[in-house]
Amino acid sequence: MESINFEDVCQTHDIPNIMNWQEEQLTPEEVFRHPKFKELQNSFDNNEKHPWCNSCWNSSNPRYKNLTQFEKDCDGLMIDFFCSNICNLGCRTCTPFASNRLIKDENYFKKNNLDILSVTDNFFYQKNQDSLNSLQWKWIKNNPEKISGLTLAGGEPLFIPEVLNTLQNFVDCGASKDINLQLRTNGLFLGKHKKMLSQFKGIYLHLSVDAVDELYHYIRYPGKFENFEKSYFEFIDFCDNIKDIYILSVVNALNVLNLNEVILWAENRLQFVEIIPQFRGIGIKSMSEELLQIALDRSIHPTLSKLINKSLEKIKPNKKKMLKEITYFDRSRKQNFNDYLDRNLIEWLNEDM
Numbered sequence: 389m390e391s392i393n394f395e396d397v398c399q400t401h402d403i404p405n406i407m408n409w410q411e412e413q414l415t416p417e418e419v420f421r422h423p424k425f426k427e428l429q430n431s432f433d434n435n436e437k438h439p440w441c442n443s444c445w446n447s448s449n450p451r452y453k454n455l456t457q458f459e460k461d462c463d464g465l466m467i468d469f470f471c472s473n474i475c476n477l478g479c480r481t482c483t484p485f486a487s488n489r490l491i492k493d494e495n496y497f498k499k500n501n502l503d504i505l506s507v508t509d510n511f512f513y514q515k516n517q518d519s520l521n522s523l524q525w526k527w528i529k530n531n532p533e534k535i536s537g538l539t540l541a542g543g544e545p546l547f548i549p550e551v552l553n554t555l556q557n558f559v560d561c562g563a564s565k566d567i568n569l570q571l572r573t574n575g576l577f578l579g580k581h582k583k584m585l586s587q588f589k590g591i592y593l594h595l596s597v598d599a600v601d602e603l604y605h606y607i608r609y610p611g612k613f614e615n616f617e618k619s620y621f622e623f624i625d626f627c628d629n630i631k632d633i634y635i636l637s638v639v640n641a642l643n644v645l646n647l648n649e650v651i652l653w654a655e656n657r658l659q660f661v662e663i664i665p666q667f668r669g670i671g672i673k674s675m676s677e678e679l680l681q682i683a684l685d686r687s688i689h690p691t692l693s694k695l696i697n698k699s700l701e702k703i704k705p706n707k708k709k710m711l712k713e714i715t716y717f718d719r720s721r722k723q724n725f726n727d728y729l730d731r732n733l734i735e736w737l738n739e740d741m
């Protein structure tokens with residue numbers, strides 16, 4: 389099995405350059421002929437854990453230790469591609485380098501001298517990215533018959549015209565029938581593109597859902613949960629090529645007291661990841677011990693309980709920083725946290741410091 393991971397984003401991480409690439413511009417085929425890949429393959433064949441793979445070996449996420457359904461189903465070249473930061477949403481947990489929708493907030497913060505960088509521990513910034521003009525994207529467009537599995541991340545891949553046109557071309561030329569397509573998506577356009585997506589060999593979803601109902605709108609602004617649900621169920625009902633659905637919640641102070649609602653909604657498909665940076669204003673480690681203990685007592689999911697328990701050992705309560713991050717966005721979006729958050733959190737935020 390062959391796998392390339394050019395950039396693995398949407399999930400708002402700056403990907404570490406673990407293989408020390410020096411700005412080389414290589415096509416997927418050239419990557420596989422490269423001595424660095426030969427070195428990795430030799431390690432694998434010799435049953436050795438190569439240091440470049442440490443982040444997966446050391447991760448507690450079982451998905452990094454075992455083959456996913458997508459990986460099991462692909463029998464040739466797999467490509468994981470970050471498309472662009474074009475996104476229809478501006479989630480409070482995200483950053484402008486992953487979503488251009490947040491540039492509107494960024495401009496508001498600049499105009500009003502609100503220091504968003506300090507309250508997000510330098511996470512909220514832009515970065516020049518032009519993946520859709522890259523040599524690699526051109527290769528993908530011209531060689532669909534050589535691809536067994538394609539993973540697309542954004543931004544929101546199904547909101548980017550160039551991506552949609554390319555996927556439609558794969559359908560029109562018949563190549564989609566042999567491609568497994570994995571999407572890191574917020575799900576709001578699944579319904580709209582269900583016909584095109586139903587033409588791929590298999591569909592594998594990585595969905596991000598952090599809350600339900602009004603809290604979804606507050607965190608994943610300006611998305612609406614009812615629109616997400618409509619799109620998602622329209623897609624599920626229509627497509628018979630869905631092979632795997634993985635749902636991820638970013639655990640943060642705004643949702644940690646309400647996650648049981650997402651757990652019940654997502655059933656057994658949900659996993660959790662703690663927001664980064666962990667000590668930013670809306671990090672769960674900025675909450676009071678008492679509040680985090682309430683979240684732990686409420687949790688009905690073992691993985692979530694484990695995550696909260698670990699955070700309790702390292703908390704650094706910082707109401708001032710949390711209030712700043714929350715109210716900067718509230719001001720930019722004309723929202724008010726008193727209308728959306730859990731009662732216990734509201735009380736704590738409103739108490740005198």
Ligand code: SF4
Pocket residue numbers: 398399400475476477478479481482483486487542543544573574596608
């Ligand atoms: S859906 Fe949310 S988390 Fe994903 S890129 Fe868009 S704003 Fe960021």
